[in-house]
Amino acid sequence: MAIRRAVPTHLTLEDRAYLGLTARQVVCLALAAVAGYGLCLEGHASPGPARAAGFAACLAVGAAFAFVRPLGRNLEDWLFVVAHYLLTPRYALWRPRPPAAGRQDGADHDWAGAAAPPIVWAPPAARDAAVPSGAGRRRPVRSRAGVG
Numbered sequence: 001m002a003i004r005r006a007v008p009t010h011l012t013l014e015d016r017a018y019l020g021l022t023a024r025q026v027v028c029l030a031l032a033a034v035a036g037y038g039l040c041l042e043g044h045a046s047p048g049p050a051r052a053a054g055f056a057a058c059l060a061v062g063a064a065f066a067f068v069r070p071l072g073r074n075l076e077d078w079l080f081v082v083a084h085y086l087l088t089p090r091y092a093l094w095r096p097r098p099p100a101a102g103r104q105d106g107a108d109h110d111w112a113g114a115a116a117p118p119i120v121w122a123p124p125a126a127r128d129a130a131v132p133s134g135a136g137r138r139r140p141v142r143s144r145a146g147v148g
Contacts, residue, residue, distance in 0.1 A: 024074070025066040032062020 036058030
């Protein structure tokens with residue numbers, strides 16, 4: 001017997017939080033109202049119509065962020081895109097890295113890491129002279145059983 005399950009629909013719709021508005025819209029309007037109220041409180045030296053105009057401007061900006069969706073995107077998404085466009089460089093220019101400090105030949109050996117010892121070739125006679133007798137020779141390894 002086949003069990004039937006309901007397929008969820010309307011997954012792209014936002015939930016309605018308050019008075020038919022989404023949670024994002026409620027937050028945008030609430031932040032605009034708080035900013036406008038703060039502007040009215042701080043502008044106590046200015047006349048009443050100027051404070052009312054500032055409050056209305058804050059509400060208008062909040063309503064724009066809550067309800068205006070050009071090309072199906074929120075205004076905060078567009079604000080991020082514009083800020084990203086303005087803050088990123090327009091072109092890239094390749095330049096070689098300067099040589100590491102203390103290097104005379106200009107070779108860049110950063111890929112080997114700072115802890116890697118330098119590898120220098122020396123002729124066999126110089127190697128034998130630099131190693132004391134018996135220091136560089138390996139001893140044969142004996143097994144614990146005594147065989148070998």
